[in-house]
Amino acid sequence: AQKVTQAQTEISVVEKEDVTLDCVYETRDTTYYLFWYKQPPSGELVFLIRRNSFDEQNEISGRYSWNFQKSTSSFNFTITASQVVDSAVYFCALSEGGDDKIIFGKGTRLHILP
Amino acid sequence: ETGVTQTPRHLVMGMTNKKSLKCEQHLGHNAMYWYKQSAKKPLELMFVYNFKEQTENNSVPSRFSPECPNSSHLFLHLHTLQPEDSALYLCASSQGSTSGGGGTQYFGPGTRLTVL
Numbered sequence: 001a002q003k004v005t006q007a008q009t010e011i012s013v014v015e016k017e018d019v020t021l022d023c024v025y026e027t028r029d030t031t032y033y034l035f036w037y038k039q040p041p042s043g044e045l046v047f048l049i050r051r052n053s054f055d056e057q058n059e060i061s062g063r064y065s066w067n068f069q070k071s072t073s074s075f076n077f078t079i080t081a082s083q084v085v086d087s088a089v090y091f092c093a094l095s096e097g098g099d100d101k102i103i104f105g106k107g108t109r110l111h112i113l114p
Numbered sequence: 115e116t117g118v119t120q121t122p123r124h125l126v127m128g129m130t131n132k133k134s135l136k137c138e139q140h141l142g143h144n145a146m147y148w149y150k151q152s153a154k155k156p157l158e159l160m161f162v163y164n165f166k167e168q169t170e171n172n173s174v175p176s177r178f179s180p181e182c183p184n185s186s187h188l189f190l191h192l193h194t195l196q197p198e199d200s201a202l203y204l205c206a207s208s209q210g211s212t213s214g215g216g217g218t219q220y221f222g223p224g225t226r227l228t229v230l
């Protein structure tokens with residue numbers, strides 16, 4: 001069965017610090033997709049990134065970076081030089097190839113303190 | 115309008131009322147989803163529609179009745195709800211399994227429902 005674990009329930013850091021959100025997944029499929037979403041206080045889930053299981057290249061987008069490691073079944077998300085606007089709940093998610101469903105982790109609530 | 119829209123954004127209803135939530139996607143997708151997000155709980159997938167056909171019903175009580183008249187519109191009809199049904203209801207859309215699965219889901223802003 002597929003599963004996504006975000007062990008960090010809540011994190012608080014001071015603005016400008018770097019912060020890493022952990023995500024560990026379980027799947028028996030060789031083809032799968034991993035996602036990160038951001039949910040600000042307004043409630044809408046905002047798509048951040050999608051990776052497929054065959055592409056282990058790390059990705060950087062501005063202050064955001066993602067580290068995908070199949071050997072440890074992890075897909076961690078780092079925010080560099082955090083800002084107050086980064087305060088949100090962040091969800092890691094997994095979809096197996098051929099399936100429309102996305103399995104979400106329980107989310108990590110991130111507080112960036114000014 | 116762009117993306118995924120949901121109306122109303124907020125809804126307060128009594129347990130005997132009947133109301134409907136509406137979702138519309140402007141992304142040309144063929145799969146649509148309803149999720150429930152309660153306080154302190156993970157996202158719960160309720161229903162999945164692919165090309166207007168329901169492909170998933172996650173043991174949702176019959177007081178929630180979905181309707182998908184076409185690939186762009188999705189409704190959730192509500193009747194005789196309970197206070198524990200108060201939650202944020204999120205709609206999403208994606209390309210659907212014809213694209214090989216793993217399609218990115220794009221979400222609407224949600225309807226915050228309070229049942230008195």
